[in-house]
Amino acid sequence: MTLCPLLDVFLILRDRNLDLGPLEYIDAVNVLIAGHVSSRDELIWTLQALWGKSLDDQLAIETLLNQALPSRITPDQLAMLTREAQKQTAPSELESKSELQSEPSNSLRSPAEDRSSPPEAPLQGQAVEEHVEFSPLERPTETRPVTAPADDMPVLNFPFDLRGEVPGVRRNMRRSWKYFRRMGRSGAAEVLDVAATVERIQRDGVLVTPVMVPRRRNLSRVLVGVDRGGSMVAFEEWTDTLINAGLQSGVSSFEQFYFRNAPGEIVFQDPLLCKPVKFDELQSELEDFAVLIVSDAGAARGAFCRQRLRQTQQFLQRITAGYCRLAWLNPVPQTRWHGTTAEFVAMEPNLSMFPMDRRGIDAAMFVLRGRVKS
Amino acid sequence: MSRVFGNLLDHRERETELSNLTYRGDGLPPNGAAAQKYPYLADERLVTVVNMSLSLGRPLLVKGPPGCGKTELASSISFELGLKLHKWHIKSSSQAKDGLYQIDVLRRLQDAQGQNPKAQSIVPYLRFGPLGEALRSERTSVVLIDEIDKADLDFPNDLLRELDRMEFSIDELEEVDAKQHGMKRVYQAQSPPIVIVTSNDEKELPDAFLRRCLFHYIEFPTEARLREIVAINLADSKVGESLIRAAVSCFHRLRRTGGFRKEPATSELIDWVTILHRWKVPLEMLQEETPLTDLPYWQLLFKHQADLHSVARLDRSIDEVQDQGTA
Numbered sequence: 001m002t003l004c005p006l007l008d009v010f011l012i013l014r015d016r017n018l019d020l021g022p023l024e025y026i027d028a029v030n031v032l033i034a035g036h037v038s039s040r041d042e043l044i045w046t047l048q049a050l051w052g053k054s055l056d057d058q059l060a061i062e063t064l065l066n067q068a069l070p071s072r073i074t075p076d077q078l079a080m081l082t083r084e085a086q087k088q089t090a091p092s093e094l095e096s097k098s099e100l101q102s103e104p105s106n107s108l109r110s111p112a113e114d115r116s117s118p119p120e121a122p123l124q125g126q127a128v129e130e131h132v133e134f135s136p137l138e139r140p141t142e143t144r145p146v147t148a149p150a151d152d153m154p155v156l157n158f159p160f161d162l163r164g165e166v167p168g169v170r171r172n173m174r175r176s177w178k179y180f181r182r183m184g185r186s187g188a189a190e191v192l193d194v195a196a197t198v199e200r201i202q203r204d205g206v207l208v209t210p211v212m213v214p215r216r217r218n219l220s221r222v223l224v225g226v227d228r229g230g231s232m233v234a235f236e237e238w239t240d241t242l243i244n245a246g247l248q249s250g251v252s253s254f255e256q257f258y259f260r261n262a263p264g265e266i267v268f269q270d271p272l273l274c275k276p277v278k279f280d281e282l283q284s285e286l287e288d289f290a291v292l293i294v295s296d297a298g299a300a301r302g303a304f305c306r307q308r309l310r311q312t313q314q315f316l317q318r319i320t321a322g323y324c325r326l327a328w329l330n331p332v333p334q335t336r337w338h339g340t341t342a343e344f345v346a347m348e349p350n351l352s353m354f355p356m357d358r359r360g361i362d363a364a365m366f367v368l369r370g371r372v373k374s
Numbered sequence: 375m376s377r378v379f380g381n382l383l384d385h386r387e388r389e390t391e392l393s394n395l396t397y398r399g400d401g402l403p404p405n406g407a408a409a410q411k412y413p414y415l416a417d418e419r420l421v422t423v424v425n426m427s428l429s430l431g432r433p434l435l436v437k438g439p440p441g442c443g444k445t446e447l448a449s450s451i452s453f454e455l456g457l458k459l460h461k462w463h464i465k466s467s468s469q470a471k472d473g474l475y476q477i478d479v480l481r482r483l484q485d486a487q488g489q490n491p492k493a494q495s496i497v498p499y500l501r502f503g504p505l506g507e508a509l510r511s512e513r514t515s516v517v518l519i520d521e522i523d524k525a526d527l528d529f530p531n532d533l534l535r536e537l538d539r540m541e542f543s544i545d546e547l548e549e550v551d552a553k554q555h556g557m558k559r560v561y562q563a564q565s566p567p568i569v570i571v572t573s574n575d576e577k578e579l580p581d582a583f584l585r586r587c588l589f590h591y592i593e594f595p596t597e598a599r600l601r602e603i604v605a606i607n608l609a610d611s612k613v614g615e616s617l618i619r620a621a622v623s624c625f626h627r628l629r630r631t632g633g634f635r636k637e638p639a640t641s642e643l644i645d646w647v648t649i650l651h652r653w654k655v656p657l658e659m660l661q662e663e664t665p666l667t668d669l670p671y672w673q674l675l676f677k678h679q680a681d682l683h684s685v686a687r688l689d690r691s692i693d694e695v696q697d698q699g700t701a
Contacts, residue, residue, distance in 0.1 A: 019581055027430060036429055042422050049423045053584040055591055174578045178527060194479055207487050210480055215467060218526065250527045250577045 005068035006085040009047075012064055017171070018057055024050060029089055032082040040073045056170065172358050173242050177249035179365035180222065180290070185214040221253035221288055222246070222368060227295030228258045228271055235331040238356070239294050240271075242329075255289075257282060262311040263293070283318065290325040290368035297353070298341030299332035308341050313348065320350045327364040328353040395455050395514075397424045401606060404456040413607040414443060414450035417599070423590045424451060433519075433537055433569035435584070438592030441639025443603075444572040447592075448518035451568060458515040460504035460567070468525045470532030474506040474542045496547055497555040505533075508567040509542060516568045523577040530583035537586055540566040597626050600643065607644050613651045620660035621647045624669055631666070631688050638675035646674050665689050 006028065014020050028050055037043050044065050052058035073081070189212040196211035224246065226232075226239055247254055257267040257277070267282070269275040298308050319326060330342060334355045337343045346353040352367050354360035399416030402408060416424070424447075427434040436444045452459035462473050478499040485493035492498050502510060508517045522530060536542045541562035544552075552559050571587060573579065595603060600622050605615070625643050650660075655670045666672065667689045676682050 019585060024585075031426060031430065034429055036422075036426060041419075045419045045422050046426055049426060049588040049590055053581075053587075053589050058589070058591070171581070175581070178580075181527070192480060197483070201483075207483055210483070245578075248576070248578045 004081075004084040004088055005065075006047075006081065007088045009061070009064045009068050010051075013051060013061065016060060018051065018060070019053065019171070020051055026089055029082070029085050032078075032085060037078065038075070040069065040071075043069075043073070043078070054171075169238075170241055170245060173245035173361065174249055176358065176361040176365055177246050177251070179362060180220050180249070180251065180368050181218050182220045182369060183216050184219040185216055186219060187214045187217065189214050191215050218250060218252050219288075220251045220290070220369075222251055222255070222290045222292055223282065224254070224256045225263050225267065225291070225293045225295075226256060226258050226271070227261065227293075228273060229260050231261075231296055231298075231300035232331075234300070235296070235356075238331060242294065242356075242361075253289075255282065259295075261298075262295075262308050263315045264311055279315075279318070290327070290370075291319055292364065292368060293326070293328045294331070294356070295328070296330055296332045296342065297328070297345040299330060299337050302336070302340055304339065304344070305341050309344050312341075312345050316348055316351060325368050325370050326351060327367040329356045329360065329364055330354070331356040333357075395428050397421055397428065397451055397454060399424070399450070399454075401450065401454070403453060411606065411609065412450055412453040413603075413609065414446050414453075415599070415602055415606060416447070416450065417595075420447070420590060420592065423588060427588050428568060430588070431540075431566050433571055433587045435571045435573060435579075435587040435589045436592060437573050437575050437589075439594055439637070439639060440574065441641040442592045442594055443640065444592060445518065445520055447572075448516050448570040451570065452516040455516075457513070457568070458511070460508045460515055460517045461520065462504035462518060463520045464522050464525045464529070466524050466526075468529065470529055470536075473503040473519070473533070474509075474536065475503055475544055476501050477546055495551050495555060497551060497557060500544070500547070500557075505536065506542065506561070509536070509540060509563040510561050511567075512564050514565040514567060516570065519569065519571045521574055522571050523573040523575065523579065527577065527580065531580050534582060534586065537569060595640070597622055600625070600640070603640060604644055604647055608647060608651070611648065611651060613647060616657060617651060617660075618647060620657055621650055623662065624660050624664070624666075624672075625675070627662075628666055628669075628672065628675060628685065631685060633684060634676070634681045635678045636676070636681065642675045646671065649674060665692070 007025070010020065010025050010028075028047060031037060031046055031050070032043075037046050044062055047065065048058040048061050052061045070077075191213055193211045193213045196213075197207070200211055201207050224243065226243065228236070232239070243256060257263075257269060257279070258271050258273055259267045260273060263279065265279055266276045267279050269277050297312065298305055316326075328345070328351055330337070330346075330353055332342065332355070337346060342353070345351070352364070354364045397416075399414075399418075399421040401412040401414055403410050403412070424434065436447060438444050448461075449459060451457075477496060478501070482493050482496065482499045505517055505519075508515045539562075541560060543560040544557075547557065547559050549559060601618055604618050604622060605613070608618075622643070625638065625646070629638060649655075649671055659668070659670050667686055672685075673682060676685075
């Protein structure tokens, strides 16, 4: 690859939305300088512990490092690596790197590119001429004439393994779910309210009983309906991530149901649509619930279906009778809604439909909280 | 920008007592006496990560399946390095401030009502929590923040300033009051403690907190490692090696069937081997060929009725297949 594999991997991880900043890079350099790393394995473990905040992140780091580093590293090579990495923290280097970062994904290297490109090609935009020393890890770079790609490109026989490639999506969804919090006091009165107690003493002149209030809790309750099967098969991974992120976000009560195409009188308790249940039974507690529907509403098929629209309208009437907060997330991009059932569902009163990108999910969370974002 | 980074590099390299300590993960006390070995073995990767945490002075966040030694790691570190251990077991009602200090307001109010002169000062009602004690102490210590994901989402963020700068301030305490009683308003750690945080991954932790910590996931141990762990935990009971080997092998067979609501973990295995040893179960009952449901006291390993049923069902189906084969 290039002169400083550590910096390359760091920049690629940043492109993949891992939460990394210059301080993290400096920490890694400091650990190397302090001499705590004495083998290739320890280098990988170190960077995983420093930069990876979840198993997915750590897997991404491991994959990239295995590509970037040679299979064996001698202590001398490790020392050279440390020196190169440290040099990158010199002021002029970091400024030029930060300029690189502001360029719109020109420096983004997808894993497919990594596998097929020849290992000597320098990182785009890096000023190679400035470095007089060359790392013994690579041969010195030289200008090459433009050639056609080699015929013996490796054939990808294995299915694409995206684990560790896009850890950012899950993190963004978790962040969005955190907006859905409704703090309130409920439960047994077990916390002392100091201000109120002092006021009571002022009023009564003597302390008889202190004022106790219930603890503040997250009272958010959500009922999520997910469209499964048919046109939603392509989005299953994505909607499952959304559900899992919601389950882990500390929402006080999280119920889910599943349906096909449009929710009706009967919905299902499991994603395989095998355990039917009457929606009215779920609805009995709907007053303080927020309801989130995740469905393409016909946008994936690209056509208008009157029956689907009618079924959806009937369902909406059933819900909104309970005055609960309702939001709809559509995994199909908003530009594709025109001319489909989704366009008409989106126009229903009391319903806010959002695309399932980051902004859309955040907006949906605001609606679920009861604060409508204009 | 160059100036900023220059300063930061120096700041991060500060020498602390921590940087001179090394964790080995072998269970031996500081004096190296093998007779007092602590029953906890850490693998190479965990040892590397713990030493990195010591060197950088950053908290270490540990996750992993239940029963694989997340909480015991802190005890192991404190034993091997000869340091005091402060345990803070988080509950769902825990507030960040409670780990630093607590003030018994009600008692002070009652004393004030009763004209008790003690109520003039807040100091008699001030009690320090585990993290507060660790930051106050002159020697380095180990702080365990156990099951941090049980608390509210904001809890880890409330601790950020304290963990970053290793200092805390007591807002309710006035300067005059503090001086009279020989206390301070702001406590900065003389030697920063080692902070180990465990999480069961039930809730996601805030990003700002995650960035401060190093992260390590403890995998479930391999069969060979399990044997070592059981041996070291039951060293006092003098359990035979062949019993341990047979029991661990059967345990692995059970675990491999999979699909459990709660998989049997290390702690269940240790309990099981203890019972097998104490009640003198013969080795013949723990062979490779023994059907799973015929293993003595195998139910001890599970906590859910559904899991017991699935093992029994699996055994029955194996029997049926074998019968059909022989018929």
